[in-house]
Each structure stands twice: as structure tokens, then as C-alpha cells.
Amino acid sequence: MKTDLGNEHRFIAEVDAFEFVAQDLGAILDSLNAWFERLCVELQAHRLVSRGLTERSPLARNADAINTLLRDAVPSWARQWASLEPASALADHFDDKVLLLVFGKFNAGKSSLCNFLADRFAAHGKAVQYFHLDSGRIVETSARLEEGTTETTARLQGVRLGENLVLLDTPGLHSMTLENAALTQRFTDSADAVLWLTSSTSPGQVQELDDIARELHRNKPLLPVVTRSDAYDEDEIDGEIVKALRNKTARNRALQEADVAARAAGKLVAMGVDAALLRTPVSLSVHVAREQGQTPAALTEAGFDRLYGALLAIGEPALAYKRRKCAEILLHHLEENVLRTLLRDVLPLLDQMDEASRTAVDLLEQQREKIAAGIWRSVMPTLPELLERHAETHDVTAIRNGLSQSVLDAFTREANEHLAGYVVATDPALATITVADDAGYEDIVVAQAAGSGHPDQVVGVDYRRLHGELVQAVRESLLSLASHAADQCRASIGQLASQSDSLKQVLWTGERELRDLKQRLRSGAA
Known part of the structure; x- marks a missing residue:
């Protein structure tokens, strides 16, 4: 090309001399499509499952919102890809x-x-x-x-x-x-x-x-x-x-x-x-x-x-x-419509859910204490009347059974109030009240004078030891029930948090893999 021509002459001459050499993009296009198919499969496999959570749980609602985004994303991506058809046809x-x-x-x-x-x-x-x-x-x-x-x-x-x-x-x-x-x-x-x-x-x-x-x-x-x-x-x-x-x-x-x-x-x-x-x-x-x-x-x-x-x-x-344009168009779609949408919309929701999970775990100790206190307030006022009712028959078994049922009923009521967002399986065995075999009513006897010819007279019963053991048994039972419920809730939160981490890994892995494919395309190694 002559060096004495102006830039206008040079530009027009270079335009006429453009050589359009095709580049084999088959392998990189296959890799990009495979990346997308793999991502869709992974997203479906990592949908969040709210086991142990009810629809009243904020965590369950967060999980549902994320699942809805993932569900609606695929048809949305298909529409966005179809919208690129005019540009592709023009190209x-x-x-x-x-x-x-x-x-x-x-x-x-x-x-x-x-x-x-x-x-x-x-x-x-x-x-x-x-x-x-x-x-x-x-x-x-x-x-x-x-x-x-x-x-x-x-x-x-x-x-x-x-x-x-x-x-x-x-x-x-x-x-x-x-x-x-x-x-x-x-x-x-x-x-x-x-x-x-x-x-x-x-x-x-x-x-x-x-x-x-x-x-x-x-x-x-x-x-x-x-x-x-x-x-x-x-x-x-x-x-x-x-x-x-x-x-x-x-x-x-x-x-x-x-x-x-x-x-x-x-x-x-x-x-x-x-x-x-x-x-x-x-x-x-x-x-x-x-x-x-x-x-x-x-x-x-x-x-x-x-x-x-x-x-x-x-x-x-x-x-x-x-x-490399046909591969770039697909790359842009995967970067801007697919991956960027996930990173922009889904990751923040996952972060919010993780923060809510940590808050929920911290709150469980308070809820456990409230359940235990509620059971105590409900059951303990009934103990004196229960002891008096069975004093004549000395029926300790009836007392234990009555207390066990009261503890179980009180726990169910308190759990429904304080753990409404969780599915809690109650173990009735934890509500069973037990005392030592020799703990029971003790007769209060008035001894007659020796040689009087009259037997000792029973004038009442003493149940102080029985009362003490029943109080301790109720305390242990309500603490076991409340802790068992809290452990279940903690496990449900942990399972959801683990699923959240797995889904994040899917997104981060997808981001890294697509970045590698982009580098491969633009380095000419397609």
C-alpha cells in the first residue's frame, strides 16, 4: 500500500482488502451449549427443599421465592435467546x-x-x-x-x-x-x-x-x-x-x-x-x-x-x-441473560436466607426456654390437687400418668405457639414422669401407749418426698421435650443452609467455568 495516500484513501483501500477468514467454532459452541445444559440440570437438582418447615416459616418462604426464580428462569432464558434472532439474522x-x-x-x-x-x-x-x-x-x-x-x-x-x-x-x-x-x-x-x-x-x-x-x-x-x-x-x-x-x-x-x-x-x-x-x-x-x-x-x-x-x-x-461472533453472541446470552441474572437475583436471596438461618438458630434458645417455662407454669399448679385426689388410694401410677398427659398437652400447646414455623415430631416417651420405686405416700401414724391395747392410728399421709421427686421429674421431662424440639428445628435450619451452600457452589462453579470458556474463545483456542 502506498504511503503517500491520506488516511481516507488508506481506509477505503483497506476496507476493499478485508479478508473474511472463517474460524472453526464448533468445539467452543458445543462447550457453551454443554455448559448451559449442565447448569439447568444442576439448578433443577439443587432446588431447595424445606423439610421440617411449615408454610408459616420465613425461611420456607425464602426458599420458595428462590425456587420460583429458578423455575421461571428457564422459559425466560428461552424467550431472551429467541429475541436475539433478528440480530443473528442480520449478522x-x-x-x-x-x-x-x-x-x-x-x-x-x-x-x-x-x-x-x-x-x-x-x-x-x-x-x-x-x-x-x-x-x-x-x-x-x-x-x-x-x-x-x-x-x-x-x-x-x-x-x-x-x-x-x-x-x-x-x-x-x-x-x-x-x-x-x-x-x-x-x-x-x-x-x-x-x-x-x-x-x-x-x-x-x-x-x-x-x-x-x-x-x-x-x-x-x-x-x-x-x-x-x-x-x-x-x-x-x-x-x-x-x-x-x-x-x-x-x-x-x-x-x-x-x-x-x-x-x-x-x-x-x-x-x-x-x-x-x-x-x-x-x-x-x-x-x-x-x-x-x-x-x-x-x-x-x-x-x-x-x-x-x-x-x-x-x-x-x-x-x-x-x-468469532456467532460464539460471542451465545456467550453474551449466557453471561448477561443467564449467569448475571442468577448472580444478581438468586445469590442475594441465598445470602438473605443464610442470615435469616443464623438469626433463627440464635432465637431457638429463647424459644426453648419459653416452651419449658410455659409447660412449668401450666403443669405445676395442678400437682397439689393431683396429690390430694389420690392420697386415699396412694395411687402413684395415676399421678404419674396424669402429670405425663398434662406435660404432653402443655408441650404441644407451647410448641405450636413458639415454633409455629417448624414441623416438630413429639416423642411421648420424653413426657413420661417416673419416680423411684420407693417414692410414694407415707402414712402419718400416731403411736398408742405401750400396753394400751389400742393399735397405732393413721391420721394422715405425708407426700413431701413424692412431691419433690415429681417436681424434679417434671423439670427433666419439660427440658427434654423443649431441647428435643429445638434440636429438630436446628436440624431443619441446618439442612436448608447446607442446600443453600450447595446452590451457591453451583453458581460459583458455573461462573468460573463460563469465564474459562470466554478466555478460551478470545484467546483463539476455540
Whole structure:
């Protein structure tokens, strides 16, 4: 290639010389699909099971919310993948061309730049063909892209420059219509490189940088262009003051470009995106170049020589991206729609459930004490009457049976109140009241005088020892029942926490494996 040609000549010549070499992506595509299938199987296998918890349990409700997310995710992912079909079809249609997506805030001068570059290609004798998309179908037209100061672009339109380059002009990001903004987002995947236009009247708006970060995260070339880099000056011509449109000074342009670069880089770092992927911004003025007749000097002063140089620099990266694009589209879907959704929506719920589990375990000791205290308050006032009732018959067994039933009833009542979120299996044996074999009623005898001829007289019964043993037996029983219930609850919480940890491991393993596949794809080892 001759070295004395300007950047415009060099750029158009390089576009004509683009070589589209196919890359065998079969193995990496199989690996990506296998990753997704394996993830779906693992998520199904690791659905949370709330054993030992009732529907009143906050933990069970947390688990149900997570399971619902996992259940609804799969059909949602299928819909999202289907929504990428138009972008894939567009990419397939232009499989032998580099697609440069021109996007930015509405009124950034996207259509004007596309038309201007078309004029420049035509001036070099290259074929120019305009088109637009109608329900996903490419319709060729002779009409130039409509330019204006309002949001005129209501559909995806574009122009083919020469045989190997296509510019896609999109409705504005953060558009006045949600439909237009959604249309832009839907087709970003079709591009091999991105030209981000931002007007010099408000360059590098922060709300635009979220979309830039998304494209840079996808590792495709992106060139920021500061448009409308011009201003009106007043001149005196033939004694009259007139306004003339002029390029902004080199100093003004450099300051704006540095500002856009600095704020863009800062935003990208905050988003965890490598700021080195951001290309150096360039400034230009389509209007001044037109008004000054598109002469070589006018083009250079308006910034087009720098633009062509920047476009030359992203040519090879764009071709490299194009060669792996079909795998990148699937990777983007798996990263952004599948994995990111899980990490964003499911992981926080798992963390919340883990925190709730720790709180529930800490609360169990209080609940155990409340159950034991409730049983004590309910049962102990009945003991004196029970002892009196069976004093005449000395029926200790009846007393033990009555107390056992009272303890069991009181436990059931207290557990239902304090452990309403748990399924508690009661062991009746723990409510059984036992005392020593020789513990019972003791007769109070009045001894008669020796030789009186009268037998000793029983005047009452003493059950102090029996009372003491029954009190101790009730205490041991209620503590055993309360502890047994708390242990069951603790086990139910532990099982759910273990399931949560396993599900987290599935997500983290999936994240690591997909990161490895991405590195493999982009390192050329696909």
C-alpha cells in the first residue's frame, strides 16, 4: 500500500482488502451449549427443599421465592435467546461484511455521519446502497438516511459502503420512545465494532456510558466520536456582521476529548470493565466539512483524517471479533441473560436466607426456654390437687400418668405457639414422669401407749418426698421435650443452609467455568 495516500484513501483501500477468514467454532459452541445444559440440570437438582418447615416459616418462604426464580428462569432464558434472532439474522445476512454499529443519544448526528461517509465512498467511485429493516426483513432503497434536529430515526436503517463495510444507523439510546431504545439494544449483538457518537454540546453523558460498558464488556472494538465539534463565530463581511460556522479549535477539541475519555474510563473502572478497551475519542464536524466543499483541507480540519486513522486502527480487531461472533453472541446470552441474572437475583436471596438461618438458630434458645417455662407454669399448679385426689388410694401410677398427659398437652400447646414455623415430631416417651420405686405416700401414724391395747392410728399421709421427686421429674421431662424440639428445628435450619451452600457452589462453579470458556474463545483456542 502506498504511503503517500491520506488516511481516507488508506481506509477505503483497506476496507476493499478485508479478508473474511472463517474460524472453526464448533468445539467452543458445543462447550457453551454443554455448559448451559449442565447448569439447568444442576439448578433443577439443587432446588431447595424445606423439610421440617411449615408454610408459616420465613425461611420456607425464602426458599420458595428462590425456587420460583429458578423455575421461571428457564422459559425466560428461552424467550431472551429467541429475541436475539433478528440480530443473528442480520449478522448472517452481512456475513461477508464488517458491520459497524453507529449508536448514541438521539440527535447526536448519527444519520448525518452515515450519509457523509456514504458521500465520501461514492466520491471514490465505490458502490453505496441504503437499506432499512422492516419486520426483520432487509429492504434496499435509494433514499438517503433522513437527517434532522429531532428524533427522526424510528427504525434500524443503514448503508453499505463498497463491498465490505456496512454502517447501521440506530434510533437513539435513551430515546424519547421506549420502542426505539429497545430496537437499538436488540441489534447491538449484530455489530463487529461500535462507533459511539456523543454531541459536543453535552459529550460523554453518564447515562450513555452504561451502554458503552456493556459493549466493551463484550470485548468488541468501540470508538467514541465527539460530533458537532463546531461553533458559530461572528465575522464582518462587506461591512456587515455575519455568523459563520467554524470548527472548534484544536485546544477545545483536545479538552473535550480528554474529558470524555477520563469520565468514560472512570465509569468503566467502576463497572469492572477494563478501561484500556476504550479507544481514544476523536472530534469532528460533518457540517463544516460539507460547507467547505469536502476538500482535503476541509476534511482534515473537520477531523476526518483522524477519524479514518482511528477506524483503520479498529479494522483488524473488528475482523477478529467477526470471526468469532456467532460464539460471542451465545456467550453474551449466557453471561448477561443467564449467569448475571442468577448472580444478581438468586445469590442475594441465598445470602438473605443464610442470615435469616443464623438469626433463627440464635432465637431457638429463647424459644426453648419459653416452651419449658410455659409447660412449668401450666403443669405445676395442678400437682397439689393431683396429690390430694389420690392420697386415699396412694395411687402413684395415676399421678404419674396424669402429670405425663398434662406435660404432653402443655408441650404441644407451647410448641405450636413458639415454633409455629417448624414441623416438630413429639416423642411421648420424653413426657413420661417416673419416680423411684420407693417414692410414694407415707402414712402419718400416731403411736398408742405401750400396753394400751389400742393399735397405732393413721391420721394422715405425708407426700413431701413424692412431691419433690415429681417436681424434679417434671423439670427433666419439660427440658427434654423443649431441647428435643429445638434440636429438630436446628436440624431443619441446618439442612436448608447446607442446600443453600450447595446452590451457591453451583453458581460459583458455573461462573468460573463460563469465564474459562470466554478466555478460551478470545484467546483463539476455540
